[in-house]
Amino acid sequence: MERSIPDTPMLSNRYKLLDTLGAGGMAVVYRAQDMMLERPVAIKLLRQDFSGNQSFRHQFRLEAKAAANLSHPNIVTVYDFGFDAGRLFIVMEYVPGKDLKSSIRERGRFPVTEAVNLIAQAAAGIGYAHRAGLVHCDVKPHNIIVTPDGRLKVTDFGIARALSSINPDEHTDEVWGSPQYFSPEQAAGLAPSPASDVYSLGVVLYEMLTGQLPFTATDAQELARQHREARPVPPRRLNREIPPELEQILLKVLSKEPAQRYRSADQFGRLLMPFGTRNDYTPQTPVEIRSVPPQVYQQPAQAQVNSRPSAQPAPAYNPGQAYAASQPANQVPVSPNPGPAVPQASPLFTPDIIILTIISIVMWVGILPFGAYVLLKLGLLGTP
Numbered sequence: 001m002e003r004s005i006p007d008t009p010m011l012s013n014r015y016k017l018l019d020t021l022g023a024g025g026m027a028v029v030y031r032a033q034d035m036m037l038e039r040p041v042a043i044k045l046l047r048q049d050f051s052g053n054q055s056f057r058h059q060f061r062l063e064a065k066a067a068a069n070l071s072h073p074n075i076v077t078v079y080d081f082g083f084d085a086g087r088l089f090i091v092m093e094y095v096p097g098k099d100l101k102s103s104i105r106e107r108g109r110f111p112v113t114e115a116v117n118l119i120a121q122a123a124a125g126i127g128y129a130h131r132a133g134l135v136h137c138d139v140k141p142h143n144i145i146v147t148p149d150g151r152l153k154v155t156d157f158g159i160a161r162a163l164s165s166i167n168p169d170e171h172t173d174e175v176w177g178s179p180q181y182f183s184p185e186q187a188a189g190l191a192p193s194p195a196s197d198v199y200s201l202g203v204v205l206y207e208m209l210t211g212q213l214p215f216t217a218t219d220a221q222e223l224a225r226q227h228r229e230a231r232p233v234p235p236r237r238l239n240r241e242i243p244p245e246l247e248q249i250l251l252k253v254l255s256k257e258p259a260q261r262y263r264s265a266d267q268f269g270r271l272l273m274p275f276g277t278r279n280d281y282t283p284q285t286p287v288e289i290r291s292v293p294p295q296v297y298q299q300p301a302q303a304q305v306n307s308r309p310s311a312q313p314a315p316a317y318n319p320g321q322a323y324a325a326s327q328p329a330n331q332v333p334v335s336p337n338p339g340p341a342v343p344q345a346s347p348l349f350t351p352d353i354i355i356l357t358i359i360s361i362v363m364w365v366g367i368l369p370f371g372a373y374v375l376l377k378l379g380l381l382g383t384p
């Protein structure tokens with residue numbers, strides 16, 4: 001597929017393609033400049049043969065519309081969608097970073113806390129999409145981008161579902177290039193559900209923790225069979241640093257039956273939290289509040305990512321906060337560590353107290369001789 005910048009690098013008279021960020025089976029992704037809003041964007045330009053397919057174009061627009069309504073710090077924001085010179089394209093937030101698959105290839109397995117912190121962020125984003133009624137259908141590390149400061153964003157929501165509108169004969173293995181991460185029900189040709197995304201996310205976590213995929217085969221059919229029937233090697237056999245409780249969670253997520261897994265990506269993310277960086281996790285009791293204070297973590301991504309001067313280091317990312325940000329607006333986490341209430345020390349010798357003390361001393365000094373004099377006069381004192 002053509003990866004270079006097209007001859008006319010301007011799309012819809014607005015987006016200028018600058019350089020290539022990467023390519024998958026169905027599209028090339030470019031870094032581009034939105035000339036109207038003067039901001040960097042990423043543009044996914046679809047292959048000519050897909051762009052020409054009427055039903056795909058229709059479905060793609062529907063999916064882009066649904067994805068454009070998602071606004072979450074762990075989801076790549078969709079800005080626009082267009083069709084120019086016979087090519088379909090999608091305009092999205094530009095995320096400076098690296099896709100997770102490249103990092104896994106480079107680094108092998110990840111430390112447990114780092115893997116958990118990242119997957120908890122992915123679970124927060126995917127869980128939010130599930131609550132909005134959208135299933136990703138193609139959760140894989142290629143669709144997860146991590147910024148240098150550890151923020152994670154999931155991309156390509158709905159694109160896999162749009163692809164399913166294409167006649168099966170037109171699919172190529174390259175397009176359906178993620179059978180390593182497909183759920184057993186997807187492998188069996190059934191419709192995916194939120195539980196399918198939870199399974200795929202479990203495969204990504206397994207790969208990060210052990211450095212290898214739970215199922216491998218050169219043949220897509222064999223891979224599909226393994227997802228439906230085979231048991232993965234228990235991850236602790238491959239990495240003894242995985243806590244036994246985390247292994248149990250991971251094996252449950254990889255259950256063949258969707259009902260045996262966790263109900264939602266949110267629940268999976270919550271269960272992962274205690275295995276993340278200790279500082280990053282504070283059990284949070286939701287409390288009712290009268291007025292909604294500023295949210296703990298708000299990132300309309302583009303504004304923050306790009307407006308930050310490059311010399312200024314980004315603040316450390318806190319997955320616990322990202323999770324809190326995905327919770328209903330009328331519930332906020334209790335402040336992480338309020339600590340015991342320390343009583344304010346009240347000063348003992350204030351000017352008021354000193355003056356009052358002097359007045360009482362003077363009164364007592366005056367009253368005592370006067371009282372003695374009265375008693376003497378009355379004959380009550382000094383007589384036997």
Ligand SMILES: Nc1ncnc2c1ncn2[C@@H]1O[C@H](COP(=O)(O)OP(=O)(O)O)[C@@H](O)[C@H]1O
Pocket residue numbers: 021022023024025026027028029042076092093094095096097098099142143145155156
């Ligand atoms: N919004 C984005 N910001 C920055 N890079 C991106 C963005 N979306 C995709 N990319 C890069 O483009 C590459 C190709 O993406 P894609 O065409 O979806 O193929 P795949 O997901 O199979 O790798 C990704 O691996 C990623 O590195």
Ligand SMILES: [Mg+2]
Pocket residue numbers: 024142143155156
């Ligand atoms: Mg992708």
